[in-house]
Amino acid sequence: MAYSKGTSIPERIIDDPDAASTLGYSRSKWVAEQICSRANERSLLKGRIAIFRVGQLSGDTQRGIWNTSEAWPMMLSSVKVSGALPNLDKETLDWLPVDLAATALMQGIASVDGSGDGAHVLHVLNEHRRPTWPTMLQWLKKRCAFDIVDPPKWVARLEDMQEGDGADHPAYKLLDHWKRAYAPEHESEEDTSSAPTVLPFDMARTKQSVAVLRDVSPVNEQYFAKIWDWIDSAM
Numbered sequence: 104m105a106y107s108k109g110t111s112i113p114e115r116i117i118d119d120p121d122a123a124s125t126l127g128y129s130r131s132k133w134v135a136e137q138i139c140s141r142a143n144e145r146s147l148l149k150g151r152i153a154i155f156r157v158g159q160l161s162g163d164t165q166r167g168i169w170n171t172s173e174a175w176p177m178m179l180s181s182v183k184v185s186g187a188l189p190n191l192d193k194e195t196l197d198w199l200p201v202d203l204a205a206t207a208l209m210q211g212i213a214s215v216d217g218s219g220d221g222a223h224v225l226h227v228l229n230e231h232r233r234p235t236w237p238t239m240l241q242w243l244k245k246r247c248a249f250d251i252v253d254p255p256k257w258v259a260r261l262e263d264m265q266e267g268d269g270a271d272h273p274a275y276k277l278l279d280h281w282k283r284a285y286a287p288e289h290e291s292e293e294d295t296s297s298a299p300t301v302l303p304f305d306m307a308r309t310k311q312s313v314a315v316l317r318d319v320s321p322v323n324e325q326y327f328a329k330i331w332d333w334i335d336s337a338m
Contacts, residue, residue, distance in 0.1 A: 104129055104301050111305040114224045116140045116154075136222075143222040150217040155208060156304070158228025161198035161322075167329030169201075171338060174277055179243075179331070180338035181274035184264045187250040188243070189257035189285060193300075194236035196322040199229040206315045214312035225313060226304040231321040242324045246331055254285035273338065 106112050106122040116136055123133040136154050143152040162169035162176075169176045175198075182188050207227045215223050240251055252260065258281050265275055310317050 106302060109302075111303045112226075112301075114226060114305050114308045116221060116224060136224075140222050150219055151215055153211055153215045153223040153225060155211060155225050155227050157199075157204065158226075158304075159198050160201045160204050162200065162330040162333060163202040164200045164326065165202070165329075167326070167331070167333040168337075169330060169333065171273065172276075174280070176330075176334050176338060177274045177277055178281075180334050181261055181272065182243075182247065182249045183338075184272045184274070185257065185261045186248075187252045187257050187260050188240060189254040190240070190251050191236040191254065195232050196234050196236065196239055197229045197231060198322050199227070199319065200326070203315055203319065207313045210313045210315060211309075223312075225309045226306050227309070227313070227316065228304060228306075229319050229322070230304060230306055231319070232303075233321055234323075239322075239327060242327050243331060246328070247335075258282055258286045 104124045106117060106119075108119075117133075118137075120130070120133055123129040139152050139154050142148055143150070159175070160170075160173075171177075178188070204227055207225075211223075211225045211227065243249070258278075261274065261281070262278060264270075265278070306316065
């Protein structure tokens with residue numbers, strides 16, 4: 104996520120550790136890729152290893168069911184206790200429905216046939232940069248009433264509600280993370296609010312192997328409505 108050489112993130116192993124962000128989570132992914140790459144070079148698995156760099160997965164296309172421990176559903180559901188959501192004006196809705204991702208993984212696995220010198224690297228993600236978070240907030244306003252506030256104010260509002268009726272809401276599990284990300288007074292080396300723009304991911308080779316990713320549509324209001332209806336009932 105910190106790769107800055109060239110105009111896109113290539114479909115190959117990246118040896119420079121600085122290509123990963125400073126988060127331990129990100130660095131662990133880089134280490135895992137290196138382990139897989141070496142296994143491909145030095146074991147009987149040569150030519151049979153695939154590395155999937157998976158983007159932000161989201162609710163399925165049929166009913167919008169999403170993992171309740173994910174940050175985005177937790178944030179959206181927090182509107183029930185805070186009456187507000189943050190204005191993340193630079194956030195893209197590059198969400199990939201989980202059922203499409205599952206199909207992509209199966210197709211990607213089938214494409215690994217033992218040919219080639221290096222480990223296969225596939226980018227399983229939604230490459231669309233639109234719509235953005237503010238558009239989604241306007242879709243949600245048609246379905247419920249809430250305030251759109253600056254991120255630090257949203258964090259403070261959520262924190263203030265922690266002592267009230269919403270104290271058991273799952274969103275509080277990520278409160279510390281959101282403080283670091285969106286509240287200036289809680290800035291740390293893991294702060295992501297001022298992170299550089301992530302380069303687009305090259306997907307030319309991936310699309311040759313993974314048919315389902317050739318026609319992924321941008322997130323639209325109809326799909327988001329399914330997600331919200333599920334969040335509203337489940338969280």
